[in-house]
Amino acid sequence: MEFGLVLRWLLLVLAVGAVGLPVAAVLFRRFPGRGAALALPCSLALLTATAYWVGHLRFGWLAPVAGLVAVGIASALAIRGGVGVDRAHDRALDLDFRAYAGAATVFTVAFLVVVAVRAVTPGIVPAGGEKFLDYALLNAILRAPVLPPEDPWFAGEPVRYYYGAQLRAALLVRLTGTPPRFGYNLALASAFATLVVTAYGLAGALADARGHSARLGGLLGAFLVGFAGNLATPVRALFGLLPATSRSGTVTASSRGSVPPTRSPFARGRRSTRSPPGSRGTSSKGR
Numbered sequence: 001m002e003f004g005l006v007l008r009w010l011l012l013v014l015a016v017g018a019v020g021l022p023v024a025a026v027l028f029r030r031f032p033g034r035g036a037a038l039a040l041p042c043s044l045a046l047l048t049a050t051a052y053w054v055g056h057l058r059f060g061w062l063a064p065v066a067g068l069v070a071v072g073i074a075s076a077l078a079i080r081g082g083v084g085v086d087r088a089h090d091r092a093l094d095l096d097f098r099a100y101a102g103a104a105t106v107f108t109v110a111f112l113v114v115v116a117v118r119a120v121t122p123g124i125v126p127a128g129g130e131k132f133l134d135y136a137l138l139n140a141i142l143r144a145p146v147l148p149p150e151d152p153w154f155a156g157e158p159v160r161y162y163y164g165a166q167l168r169a170a171l172l173v174r175l176t177g178t179p180p181r182f183g184y185n186l187a188l189a190s191a192f193a194t195l196v197v198t199a200y201g202l203a204g205a206l207a208d209a210r211g212h213s214a215r216l217g218g219l220l221g222a223f224l225v226g227f228a229g230n231l232a233t234p235v236r237a238l239f240g241l242l243p244a245t246s247r248s249g250t251v252t253a254s255s256r257g258s259v260p261p262t263r264s265p266f267a268r269g270r271r272s273t274r275s276p277p278g279s280r281g282t283s284s285k286g287r
Contacts, residue, residue, distance in 0.1 A: 006115055009176050009186045014104050016043045020071050021095050022078035032214035033099025037201030041194050043071050048168045055147035064171045103197050110196035110226055114189035122185055135184050137166040199225035
């Protein structure tokens with residue numbers, strides 16, 4: 001991975017989010033930090049939606065530039081409506097730049113985590129889920145004069161599939177001048193980081209509404225959404241190191257039949273059809 005491309009991509013995304021800060025302040029005025037943590041996902045959503053509609057007339061450079069202009073116009077309207085900076089006293093009225101700096105830090109950390117992971121294994125492998133589809137759609141969008149792009153598997157026909165995430169990736173690829181082979185992995189990192197920072201903003205708002213620390217609540221929400229689920233694999237690996245008697249999940253009772261047999265939540269295969277002692281058994285065929 002080229003470090004210059006990573007830095008340029010990251011700075012552009014954070015700049016787009018900063019431009020959309022007044023829009024978030026209007027939409028989420030009751031949130032802590034005036035919704036600064038949600039400025040980045042709001043800006044990317046407005047950028048992508050505008051480029052999508054303009055792209056049906058002409059894609060190329062017109063669509064991404066139109067998206068940036070739309071974010072700027074929306075922010076200007078928000079500032080004209082009362083959200084902005086008091087230049088006379090050089091102080092912020094409704095824009096919490098410190099809160100945005102915290103959200104940008106959360107985004108950057110999540111972004112760099114995925115960049116580090118993809119730097120180790122940057123290839124598109126057959127067992128990688130929909131990587132082939134995503135990369136094909138990304139290149140199809142970049143080649144398209146108008147939207148929708150051509151179907152990568154049906155030459156001459158427009159794609160009949162949702163491609164919003166791939167469109168956002170294509171816009172960032174074009175705006176940063178990043179080659180698609182690098183932009184694909186950077187887009188994956190951006191998608192993950194956007195999810196994490198959105199969870200950070202929403203969880204922080206929930207915590208603040210209940211009288212708790214918005215920052216701690218946001219960090220907890222970001223961890224649970226973005227990282228806790230990924231701990232399932234190492235937990236299962238550690239579980240496999242336990243003695244067999246511990247993995248079986250069988251509960252031994254002092255008296256026969258006092259406790260029915262149980263299974264571990266990590267056990268695989270068919271469930272046992274045995275009934276607890278003293279009850280009539282029912283076969284699976286009779287159900």
